[in-house]
Amino acid sequence: MNSRSKHNVSFLTWNLYLGADLTPIITATPAQIPQRVTEVFRQFLATNFPVRAKAIARAIALEKPDLIGLQEAELWQLIIPTFGIVTYDFIELLLKELEEMGLNYEVAAQNRNLSVELPDSNGNLVRFLDRDVILIRKEKNLKVIRRQEANFQTNLILPVGGQPVTILRGWSSVDVKIDGQVFRMINTHLDPTVEAIRNAQANEILQGPANTRLPVVITGDLNSIPNSTTYNLFINAGFHDLWSKVGKGPGFTCCQAPDLLNAVSMLNQRIDYILFKNGWEPIEAELVGESQKDRTETGLWPSDHAGVSARLNLEDHHDHHHDESSDQIAVNN
Template sequence: MVRQGLGAAVLSFVVLIGFPAGADEAAAHGHDRAVTVMTRNLYFGSDLGPVLAAPDFPAVVAAVSAIFASAQATDMPGRMEAIADEIARARPDLIGLQEAALWRTGAFTPPFRTPATTVAFDFIELLVHALAARGLHYDVAATTINLDAQLPGFTSNGLEEIRLTDRDAILVRRGGDGPLLRWSPADVVTGNFATNVTLPSPGLGAITIPRGFAAIDVIIGETAVRFLTTHLETVSAAVQVAQAQELLAGPGTTTLPLILVCDCNSSASGTGLDVTPTYDALIAAGLDDAWTDKHGRAPGFTCCQAADLQNLPSALDERIDLILLRGDVGVRHARLTGARPGDRTSGPARLWPSDHAGVTATLDLP
């Protein structure tokens, strides 16, 4: 795996709270050993497949234009508001985000292709600001840059560079009524997998899709745990399994209790399009599934709504968004978020917040 430096892992607007608290401060928060965690895929806003399928470069430009327009049509700011409402109801202490997209545009300047830097939509910033407006404050403890792709396409300004940066991220609650959380940037690790899928593209040539992970060691009350998030490959089951193995051998190797939250793209329910060996391999490696601990074989579907997010009824038909545990961690509650029609955006289109549902769990620490 490729480890990224700490400076890349912690955004500039993180408010650091990683210094040990005194006994009085710890006592003020009580000694409850419960923590609530969440996994949430935010959804880019469009299917990227047409770019890879485009037969030539003019078709690539047309596909990029359509993808960006489709993403804009999903009301990305409104969706982050709806997800902030989910978080406000669940009050998680730690959140793992996948597809935390950063959409940027810039002048089209061939042949040098200057990197696009004008922010159109920053999902992390939109979400953190929406949470702050609700009186909830979260630090962006870690970000991992995965795919960072730029191609020309048409926007309302004409032909521009359109850049999509895919990120995983960890948010840590700051303040509030939950358990005292203590962490340091020195305890953050991010990285990309050594094994990634490479896909053929008639219009672009071979394209490698990087994926990665983010992890943090955090003291919750009086107990230290490792919190880990990832978004595993979806196209190749073999690559997905290799990434899971790399995860377990790398950041998943710890003597601390482990909380892994993921869009693992492997159907725990045995339904849908993503039935792969990865879920069983993770369970065989000693991880417990928080959902099955509380709900047994109840479906708990988390994926996937239509690409335009306009479908009714819900199209969720597989459980690929998971909270997995190791180290004598108990489960009080496990719930879905963003899965009911009432969870849709408040605008006239009434869109699902994402093509995925979220999952929260309240856990008892050892």
């Protein structure tokens, strides 16, 4: 085999943490909503994403991954009628911090999920949009030739202020060409609360974008521990868990305290994954954002999750062109 027939590709997955626990809003009566919205927004301000974005960018800069799957890459807006709109765009803030470190990433695909707008107790509106996004490094010899973005058919429905709200989630994928080779990356964030819904969402991915003969990598917060039902759906479909192949130690990725100020790390379960199938050879995997030195100057953990960073070799496959065309027909959303 000549050296051109192996391609080293690096990936990183990270749940950025939306910045607040939304439970008080979900459990509120209609009359309590404004006060609860104010309290939740205060917690969001306290977990200071602009400051965390610097710490997250620092951790990413040590790895310089080719592709990044982010979950909870949120858009928060405070709409003050007498003043204007204050926007916290996690993607924009992080891209800017990375750029200041000399790293140029761009959005390759994103799925827009739950969107809500609620009044606070100060006469303002708070708007929130949940997103998951795939970033790709511009300097690298990587070309996106196909993009898919979709929401799940099956989602959790919760009463918020007496109204049913669909906690919309989804996935996105990119087909990436590197020196004539094509692979697919899928990024997702599965439902944390109801196993049946989580399994349905996993199956939508397995029957959709993951149903391909292309080399494929899934990054995401699957909200399920190793050997759980959801996890086993992926394994039984032929996916390999990269951490279990080349990771060292338990690889816990979840979860720090909601205010991100717990003294000692509270990570005690592994729910964030890089999974692979069809012609990859795993090289290494490690956690990011999990150690005391990763915290912000103000003591915040970069996120309530650790991220997972990995490198894989893409083996040479000669029948990709055939696969690619059959995929174009087989997968549509």
